[in-house]
Amino acid sequence: MDILGRSALSLRKSIKEKRVSLKEIYEYFLERIDKYNSLLNAFLTVRNDFTKPEREGYGYGVIASIKDNFCTKGIRTTASSKVLENFVPPYDATVVERLKKSGGVIIGKTNLDAWAHGSSTETSDFGPTKNPWDTTRVPGGSSGGSAAAVAAYLSPVSIGSETAGSVRLPAAWCGVVGFKPTYGRISRYGLIAMASSLDCPGILAWHVEDVAFLLEILAGKDKFDATTVEKPVEKYMAELENYPKRMRIGVPKSYLKVVKKEVEKNIERVARIFEKFGWKVEEMDLMDPKYAISVYTIVQRAEVASNLARYDGIRFGFGRDRFGFEAKKRIILGNFVLSHGYYGRYYEKAQKVRRLIILDFKKAFEKYDLLLAPVVPSEPLKLGEFEKYPFFGEAMDVLNEASSVAGLPAISLPSGVDKNNLPLSFQLIGPSFSEKLLLQVGYKFQKETEFFGMREKLLKKYP
């Protein structure tokens, strides 16, 4: 049976129809990991023995990889930091528990920037992940291992996490679908905390329907995360094809100003496709994203300083001497902006501008159903190239920070390749809890374009 590149859903169907067993599919992916992981370094831990799922529920047949900052009971969880090199959690994160309870299985844990601090996966204490399209380039980050694993089809889907761009950016650079739901839609319990007011689990896959399917399993109120909402989880799968016939889509002019020419042209091409669907696309004004960089930097550092204070090497893991440069830098800056005398000038000021960003989006969504924007200003950078950029590459998240500090959902979609055969992409940002609409639009785009044959193209390199 031909498995290569198939969606988790279609594999699940074959398993249910008993054309193939779950174990056989699992071993198929193990073989691929064995073959390609030494090149890509997408996985930090692989579960080499197949264990039958707890039950045959809704998610039975789904094989997923999980970013290594989600606690997995009995499976080492490092957040790609030497501080947690020996940490085997005694409990499962809520997303892991929900996946397992529904019948899904975990094939391994994927690489990330240490503590998810970064946009390239190069700050991992266990070596960088390579971009499957060009292994001299970075996959983006911080969920770089998850994006590379999905792109090279080492697992059909992956659960990642995003604080500001950490799902969307690697998905864009690896040419796959990346989905970041509204803050509070999926529980953060058991996700190693980075910036708690921003952290958000997300989903990476080649197929939009897999994202919809997984979101149904993972989303919903969790008592162990007070920021999850009571709002019922919608039927994303059943309504996937019911895309709206009329839509108004805004393209923030300020976002196009910071990207390379080819990236801008690609957004124009996508806009033309949307117009063919009968949707109205027009340029509009949104706050300059350079302010969101500052808001994000201050808020994120402050929350990092608080969250990483718990690592003392007493109850689990190793001591603070094992923190890498990036984590140290962020902890120090966080303590600076929170300290007496600077709190008002930096931290409180940032939170006030955050309010203005939230209101700015609210206003935009009074007129537009969705916003169309680039995910990242350039093509994937070369390994080591990040250091040349301001903020050591963090500026690559400039187009994701505003929507993250506003807690908004977004989907990053692949849209062809550039002249160097590197993936192009775009994102759609929606108002709070517009997950269903984002998935419908993503699905429509996928059906219409088949992502320009990108999957087939890439998987020729990874037969």
Added chain:
Amino acid sequence: MKITDKTLDTLLELSGLVVKDKKEREALKKQLSETLSYVENLEEIDTEGVEPAYFSSDENKNQFFEDGEENKRGLLREEALKLAAERYKKFFKVKRIL
């Protein structure tokens, strides 16, 4: 805003971190100063009368648990102690504090 050696030392102490390597200290000072200069662009925005937004939504509510409710997050003593760097009988062993 420039980070001096003195400020760096205070911050390191607050952060429970030790950085002695000269090159690393210089890199920290440089990058922290650069970042702080960048974020000053927020001064360009008038925030008079604006309420800070500590979360993206104002609808967060505390989560309470009923008395006597099963605590699914609890760990048995042995489970919790299993990962300890050092233990003494039923306790985590720490370095002398005083």
